[in-house]
Amino acid sequence: MTTETIAIVGASLAGARAAQVLRQQRKDLRVLLIGDELWAPYERPPLSKSALLQDSEPTWIFPSTWCEEQGVKLVTGRKVVAVERAGAFTLTLADGEKLSADKVLLTTGGRPRPLPQAEGIGQVHYLRTWDDARRLKLALRPGAKLIVVGSGFIGAEVAATGSEAGCRVEVLEAAPNFFGAIHCPVVRSRLIAAHREAGVRLRAGVKISRLKATEREIMVTIEQGDNLLADLIVVGIGMLPNAELATSLGARLEAGGIAVDDEYRTSVPGLYAAGDVATRCTVDGHSRRYEHWRSAQEQGVGAAYSILRLPVPPLSPAWCWSDQCGQRLEIAGEPAHWHTRIDRSLSDREHITFHLDGTRLSGITALNSSRLLRAGMAKLVNPWHPDPAQLRDVTLPINKVGTLDSSNEALQ
Structure with missing residues (x-):
């Protein structure tokens, strides 16, 4: 019996997390993690902040010895330039070397526009x-x-x-x-x-x-x-998804990225995608590519479970952050989909806005208000229809805010 080979194209956060889960769950798999940069997988958030001010190494996602110790073949500095499928997949590297795989996960991210x-x-x-x-x-x-x-x-x-x-x-x-x-x-x-x-x-x-x-x-x-x-x-005017390999195989694209279902499967059997390059359908029916740290991490994990045909963990509510000029900005959920905004200004420095799509909480925007944002994020897991007056009350904890009754919802 031959050993099943999984090739992860893109040594990104999503790709690294997928490799970790594949190895944790299955010791008998052959796992390839292929990146076109010279470096092992590293965190990208510091690139626009501390990496520009300090002399340091990248913030590695896992220790330098992890791949060797776990039997994961890490290929760096070599770009996958073509993928063909004839039963199994054949990956061609820029130097002409060809690698075979039974399943392929694309975590290729994007490039600056x-x-x-x-x-x-x-x-x-x-x-x-x-x-x-x-x-x-x-x-x-x-x-x-x-x-x-x-x-x-x-x-x-x-x-x-x-x-x-x-x-x-x-x-x-x-x-x-x-x-x-x-x-x-x-x-x-x-x-x-x-x-x-x-x-x-x-x-x-x-x-x-x-x-x-x-x-x-x-x-x-x-x-x-x-x-x-x-x-x-x-x-800094956005990014373009690196979806060319999927396109060459005839995979369906959506919203600029590789269209995947809830289990990160593309329209090509055996081909999966996760992270910045993948477009998923959100709970409110919108197609969306997420270009942030948490979504990349969770999607890499979910794709690995899907490849192994194990139950895929549900995604947490979308969340991202940005540190600028001594301010901490955090955004959760889908604040772009709103009809009503409800503000809580706790001080000249702290502020939080709750975005309602109809009567349902759809997103949160917070400035220097991490604790309150975390409380609000717990309400994004399931549909929540808060009482607007109570939600606006700065003295009332989020977990004490009541919900609209069915008659009030009908009026909305």
Whole structure:
């Protein structure tokens, strides 16, 4: 009897967690974990923060000896350029080597969305890998003029870190408002104030028409006609899923990612996907790709259980965080799907907003309010229809907030 081989393409958080579960549950499997970076799997959240300020190693997901001790074959620095399926799968690496597998899990994540005007300009940085962070750290010298394009999580965190490193920082956002992923005006305005207090200049509704590099500087021309000078530029305008391998096999795509069911199975038998590259249907019927730490970790675990034909653990409510300018932003659930916002301002520093889809709690946005957010997240596990007046009452603990009765729900 031949040994079953599982190939995990993408030495990411999702891929690493999948490898751990596969080995914990089955000692007889042959597990391949293949990554195109030179490094063993590492945590990505520090890349936009501490990795830009400190001389350190990556934060490893598991000890350096784990793969060898557990019999997991770790392949680094070698990209999978093709996958074919004729019964079993054949994976072709960039150097021409071919590997066989019975099942394949794609945890390939994504790559930064490029700024077309920046092509070929060396002083323009993107941030996705440890090598990106090392290169950017060398450029964040005190007094340097840093322009950040985009005010998403990466852009905002790099702006905050650049300011802390002593750079003169300016953020250019094409949308009319900053921090578009934050569906709470109070939290958004407080973060804007924190950035400005840290010396970050913010300009919204600004689109770049041209970049021109000289030996020492970059001239940034915006559509409004102004010319800005920068020593370096960091682009943070989203990411593109690395779904090419799945596409080559004919797998169905959705919302830009690889479409998977509740058990992380794609439309191709034996092919699974998890993490940033996977699109799942949420409990409220929306198709969504999650690009955050917790979802990558839990999806990697769930995909491994599915591959082993074991019951797949349910996902926790979506949750992400961002540390910027001394502020802790946390978002849980699906705050974008709301009809009503209910605010609790506990102080000038602490704030939490509950987002209701109809009468059901759909999401939470919190600033420096981790304890209250955790209490609210417990209510996102199952449909919860809170009494709005009680939910607004800052003196009432979340677990004491009552629910609407059926007659009130009918009126809504």
